[in-house]
Amino acid sequence: MKIGVLGTGTVGRVIGARLAELGHDVTIGTRNVEALVARTEPDSMGNEPFAAWKQGKERIGLGTFAEAAAAGKLVVNATNGAGSLEALRAAGEENLDGKVLIDIANPLDVSGGMPPSLYVSNTDSLGEQIQLAFPTAKVVKTLNTVNAFVMADPSIVAEGEHTVFVSGNDELAKAQVAELLRSFGWRHIIDLGDITTARGPEMYLPLWIRLWGALGRGTFNVSVVR
Amino acid sequence: MKIGVLGTGTVGRVIGARLAELGHDVTIGTRNVEALVARTEPDSMGNEPFAAWKQGKERIGLGTFAEAAAAGKLVVNATNGAGSLEALRAAGEENLDGKVLIDIANPLDVSGGMPPSLYVSNTDSLGEQIQLAFPTAKVVKTLNTVNAFVMADPSIVAEGEHTVFVSGNDELAKAQVAELLRSFGWRHIIDLGDITTARGPEMYLPLWIRLWGALGRGTFNVSVVR
Numbered sequence: 369m370k371i372g373v374l375g376t377g378t379v380g381r382v383i384g385a386r387l388a389e390l391g392h393d394v395t396i397g398t399r400n401v402e403a404l405v406a407r408t409e410p411d412s413m414g415n416e417p418f419a420a421w422k423q424g425k426e427r428i429g430l431g432t433f434a435e436a437a438a439a440g441k442l443v444v445n446a447t448n449g450a451g452s453l454e455a456l457r458a459a460g461e462e463n464l465d466g467k468v469l470i471d472i473a474n475p476l477d478v479s480g481g482m483p484p485s486l487y488v489s490n491t492d493s494l495g496e497q498i499q500l501a502f503p504t505a506k507v508v509k510t511l512n513t514v515n516a517f518v519m520a521d522p523s524i525v526a527e528g529e530h531t532v533f534v535s536g537n538d539e540l541a542k543a544q545v546a547e548l549l550r551s552f553g554w555r556h557i558i559d560l561g562d563i564t565t566a567r568g569p570e571m572y573l574p575l576w577i578r579l580w581g582a583l584g585r586g587t588f589n590v591s592v593v594r
Numbered sequence: 595m596k597i598g599v600l601g602t603g604t605v606g607r608v609i610g611a612r613l614a615e616l617g618h619d620v621t622i623g624t625r626n627v628e629a630l631v632a633r634t635e636p637d638s639m640g641n642e643p644f645a646a647w648k649q650g651k652e653r654i655g656l657g658t659f660a661e662a663a664a665a666g667k668l669v670v671n672a673t674n675g676a677g678s679l680e681a682l683r684a685a686g687e688e689n690l691d692g693k694v695l696i697d698i699a700n701p702l703d704v705s706g707g708m709p710p711s712l713y714v715s716n717t718d719s720l721g722e723q724i725q726l727a728f729p730t731a732k733v734v735k736t737l738n739t740v741n742a743f744v745m746a747d748p749s750i751v752a753e754g755e756h757t758v759f760v761s762g763n764d765e766l767a768k769a770q771v772a773e774l775l776r777s778f779g780w781r782h783i784i785d786l787g788d789i790t791t792a793r794g795p796e797m798y799l800p801l802w803i804r805l806w807g808a809l810g811r812g813t814f815n816v817s818v819v820r
Contacts, residue, residue: 489716490716490800525820526819526820529819558809560808561807568802571715571799571800571801572797573797574793575759576794578786578787578793578794579786581786581787582786582787583784583818585820587820588820589818590757590819592809592815593751593752593755593756593814593816594813594814
């Protein structure tokens with residue numbers, strides 16, 4: 369499938385590479401293509417320059433947010449949560465119209481220092497804000513409860529025996545996303561309900577952050593057990 | 595051990611009975627003892643009247659919040675989160691002084707309808723508010739991520755193979771609480787850190803609520819897996 373992945377940080381790279389590996393036709397989108405490929409220093413998170421990462425991955429396309437969204441029949445929001453709405457506006461409502469939009473971002477607010485808080489929570493969520501801003505897109509919130517490497521390959525934690533959540537208003541869109549998740553290796557997918565249920569997995573992030581600290585590693589997850 | 599349990603709803607009853615079963619000397623505390631024992635109708639949650647529940651449990655004492663807190667060497671806050679600070683003020687700072695105070699309440703706000711939101715979250719938590727209001731108590735947040743029956747007997751879910759969290763500033767207090775949790779059957783206890791980490795498990799509640807809806811049952815939990 370043709371998939372646009374918005375975001376060139378760790379999440380965009382790992383998800384984009386995984387989708388390409390699975391045979392999808394991936395275009396990664398960024399704000400400013402020239403500035404991105406010209407960079408020769410690691411980014412603020414210590415990631416290697418995008419151009420270096422991109423070497424040997426000629427099958428993965430690169431374009432603006434709008435070009436990547438237009439290229440995809442399905443679009444993944446893998447941008448930093450703080451800039452997601454702006455990135456999606458740059459992608460353009462017309463390029464998201466009628467498409468499944470997988471939102472894997474978290475509304476982290478680092479302005480108060482570490483650990484981050486959330487800039488929207490409790491009675492609203494980033495997933496809902498995106499659905500409200502792009503009413504003709506079919507927003508499905510998922511994967512935001514694990515780090516990028518676990519998102520793309522759940523088998524690296526507990527042999528894949530753990531849980532991922534989906535929230536969204538469109539049942540067919542959620543079914544399509546669940547199929548994509550299964551192709552990544554996800555076996556335990558819980559449909560929480562409509563997009564308002566995105567508040568749950570987004571508000572889980574503060575617990576994830578403390579677990580990351582307590583466990584000293586980012587490759588973990590929760591398994592819902594009965 | 596002498597333990598005061600504040601709260602006569604499901605959580606207070608189940609935890610109180612479990613502690614008594616384990617041989618502890620339990621006093622349950624309530625706002626108004628006379629009003630409580632005079633009630634002959636089920637409460638708003640459909641629980642049988644307290645007096646009927648209490649029959650055959652003569653070993654469990656009953657008193658005011660202050661009497662129960664005074665009686666305990668360790669105190670459990672099992673009140674409704676919305677009324678926890680008021681209940682603890684009624685219990686009295688002098689009756690909590692130097693004691694381990696286990697906070698298992700959630701700051702649920704049902705004023706906006708269902709599902710509830712949280713009346714404190716993100717940059718603060720009920721656990722922190724209690725520690726701030728009662729600086730000489732040793733507050734340990736725990737058990738708020740599961741329902742009352744799972745709290746008291748984790749073996750009813752997945753043979754006890756799931757996780758509970760503790761947050762608190764006092765290491766010895768957390769060790770004592772962990773021992774109590776192990777006596778309930780908890781085998782997987784993760785120490786998240788100081789009392790500010792209570793934001794994590796409290797903000798997990800909105801996910802718990804959606805999982806309750808999706809699973810159609812309250813007897814479940816998460817297992818943290820690596």
